[in-house]
Amino acid sequence: MKSIASLAVLLGLAQLAASSPAFVARRNDASSAAEAFNKETSAYTASSAFPTSMFASYYNTPASMTAEPRPVVTDVGRNSVFPDILANPTILPLGPSSSEAVYPVATGTASPDIVSQVRQEITDIFASSSSNCTKCTDALKTAQKLAQQSPQDVPALLIELCTKYKFKSASTCAKQYAPQVLGSVYAQVLSYANFSSGSTDAQYMCNVVVGSSFSNCSLPKPRLLDEAYLDDWFHGKRTPPSSYNLNVGEPTANGGNLRVLHMSDIHVDPRFFVGGEAACTNGRCCRADAYNSTLSSGNFTQGTLSRALSGANISESATYWGNFQCDAPWSLALSTLGAVTPLNGGHEVDMTIHTGDMVVHDLAQYISQDLVKYTHQSLYDSIRAMLGKGPVFNAIGNHDSAPSDFASQGALPDGRSDQLSWDWDNLARLWEAEGWFDHDEAEQVRSHYAGYSVTPRKGLRIVAINTDFWYKNNIFNMIHTSNPDYSGSLRFLTDELFHAEQRGERVWIVGHVLTGWDGSNPLDNPTNLFYQIVDRFAPHVIAHIFFGHTHEDQFNIFYANNGTSRAADQAKAVSFMAPSVTPGNNVNPALRIMHVNATTYEVMDYHQFYTQVPTFPDLPESSHGPVYEYLYSARQAYGNFTSSNANSTHPVDGGVWPQDAPLNATFWAKLTEEMAVRKELVQQFTVFQGRNSPRSPNCTSDECVSAKICYMQSGSAPLGKQCKQGYGSVQSS
Structure with a gap:
């Protein structure tokens, strides 16, 4: 095992040296930057021992590295202990209870034979000679009759059709479309969607949910947000005020920058099974029921797993600290949290x-x-125990709910907008209990699904929004698809920005799903409107935008006039996509500590740290845990624009970004200009994208370089889709 891990690291470093000679020099720059940051924080070695004091008790003994600990956690909302079945890797969880099923309210009285009638109509539609797209849209319209008259019968019909037409295996169809899983939600969407002529709901559903490869339905063109629409949206105030009285923040006690941790996508897996299959071909890897089909047929049963795979039937063993194709075990999650303060020079970060x-x-x-x-x-x-008193401001990810990906809009009829209020109520209680929010702020979280708006320091406002409302996998977004803001979240954001403008505040927008990059994750209409909002309020109000979701180190630039010009002097805002803590899929876990000007709230630099997954197999035989190394400084890695400076619309003296200038949108726009001239910078960026992962593909071809620059310059889904596709992610195997 040692030789395999060492070979993987060696091959990864050899790949970097061969593919980008400039990268070696840049690593020296990064080392210098680390020393300038703080000589004591260039690396941190975690303890091999699990921090047992983190939890009062455990269902097992976490002393040995042969198994992950299973903490006993009390649900203080109900004053009861969460059952071990949630985390015991040898027992398949029962999943959601039947009480979690939520149906639409039936409209009218169902005809006695409605189920057989709809079944026959859909069968006839699929047997017709119509195009696949027409079959799909016609089938949806027919299924709507059942959803509106007898919604409780929808899950059974979905299971039947899924099995008959072999969309999935019979077992998977039955499990996924059970009423309490996805069945009742699909009944809601079918009932509430608009399938009338001129509506785009059916076309969106066939393209996104059913899939374009099966339905052959193209995605509708984005809605045109014309001047009349935008004048109405901004209440006739489309032009920013000519003067802006900035309510500047207060300097820190030592006069230095704020230290702000940007962390994302922890994805802790409480059922991580040490010794299981880490390169599986089914479901989630590093589980007791994971298997690689080249060596095993699986055949695990519900309840207690019938057997464990022998070593001969495992292609790659799940290690105690984690693997590339798996989510983070408790050991990795807590060692990463424990690294933050040491990497910040032994001081708690000011906020997260x-x-x-x-x-x-x-x-x-x-x-x-x-x-x-x-x-x-x-x-x-x-987080509260390991990061200290600094407040933490959280966005809700698409996986932070049940079912995953789903968020119900506030405009849903029949009181169905409240079906996920349990999640927000629980979060509000937790954030108040941790001391990050006061009671009034927690009540604001409970009040609606759009997000929240808080002021942690003088002159700074943090506005968090629920980005599930533009995530393509949120099936509720298939309702009223032509409305860019059916959820009301962008109305909430715009109103908060107007208030901040009146108060002279700087705003950080915090969310999960990005609005642009290659356009593969978000929906067109809401992110197009988001782009117009940013254009209106940046840079005088909006200081920065923070996202996660992709698990990769990325950024997006927002330009004036919907990006009609990508010149540096037209750049207005930047969004940062933070790297993930989870290694899945094929990236090294990372943390980012930002240096933020305490009065303008602009990022002056950020320092990225990471730990190498290929070293994990050897760690149980060592006396320590993961080593968190310095990867790069954004200013040092990207601040030299000498090759493109002369032709830039925003030249800087000597071609090097001034030390006292923030890493604002202009900085990142100039970087894309430099990348177009010095293409090796794109390969350097690609290495950082996966945090030195040996599994990241190179980006050295002209096509890849051009595509990635295009992604960086695309702050909305429509703009991202205009780029050459296929180069957006480094998470290949």
Whole structure:
């Protein structure tokens, strides 16, 4: 095992040296930057011992590295202990209870034979000679009759059709479309969607939910947000005020920058099974029921797993500290949290931005409300204990609910907008209990799903928004698709920005799902409107935007006039996508500590640290845990624009970004100009994207370089989709 891990690291470093000679020099720059940052924080070695004091008791003994600890966590909302079945790797969880099913209210009286009638009509539609897209849209319209007249019969019909037409295996169909899993939600969407002529709901559903490869339905063109629409949206105030009285923040006690942690996508897996299959071909890897089909047929049963795979039937063993194709075990999650203060020179960070996704990736039938609450309770308690008193401002990720990905809009009829209020009520209680929010702020979280708005320091406002309302996998977004803000979240954001403008505040927008990059994650219409909002309020109000979700180190630039010009002097805002803590899929875990000007709230630099997954197999035989190394300084890695400076619309003296200038949108726009001239910078960026992962593909071809620059310059889904596709992610195997 030692030789395999060492070979993986060696091959990864050899790949970097061969593919980008400039990268070696840049690593020297990064080392210099680390020394300038703080000689004591260039690296941190975690303890091999699990911090047992983090939890009062455990279902097992966490002293040995042969198994992950299973903490006993009390749900203080109910004053009861979460059951061990949520985390015991040898027992398949029961999943959501039947009480979690929420149906639409039936409209009218169902005809006696409605089920057989709809079944026959859909069968006839699929047997017709119509195009696949027409078949799909016609089938949806027919299914709507059942959803509106007899919604409780929708899950059974979905299971039947899924099995008959072999969309999935019979077992998977039955599990996924059970009423309490996805069945009742699909009944709601079918009932409330608008399938009339001129509506785009059916086309969106066939393209996004059913899938374009099966339905052959193209995505509708984005809605045109014309001047009349935008004048109405901004209440006739489309032009920013000519003067702006900035309510500047207060200097720190030592006169230095604020230290702000940007952390994202922890995805702790409480069922991580040490010794299991880490390169599986089914579901989630590093589980007791994970297997690689080349060596095993699986055949695990519900309840207690019937057997464990022998070593001969495992292609890659799940290690105690984690693996590339798996979510973070407790050992990795807590060692990463424990690294923050040491990497910050032994001082607590002033505040933390966490951009969502604490809950494990898993099959829909295993995600329950209890699992979400258990994860949030245990991780927020751990964050508070390990990061100290600095407040933490959280965005909700698409996996931070049950079912995953779903958020119900406030405009849903029949009181169905409140079906996920349990999640927000629980979060509000937790954030208040941890001391990050006062009672009034917690009540604001409870009041609606749009987000919250708080002021942690003089002159700074943090506005968090629920980005599930533009995430393509939130099936509720298939309702009223032509409305860019059916959820009301962007109305909330705009109003908060107007208030901040009146008060002279700087705003950080915090969310989970990015609005642009390659356009593969978000929906067109809401992110197009978001782009117009940023154009209106940046840079005088909006200082920065923070997202996560992709697990990769990325950024997006927002330009004036919807990006009609990508010149540096037209750049208005930048969004930072933070790297993940989870290694899945094929990236090294990372943390980012930002240096932020305490009066303008602009990022002056950030320092990125990471730990190498290929070293994990050897760690149980050592006397220590993961080593967190310095990766790079954004200013040092990207601040030299000498090759493009002469032709830039925003030249700087000597071509090097001034030391006293923030890393604002202009900085990042100039970086893309430099990348177009010095293409090796894109390969350097790609290495950072996966945090030195030996599994990241190179980006040295002209096509890849051009595509990535295009992604960086695309702050909305419509703009991202205009770029050459296929180069957005480094998470290949």
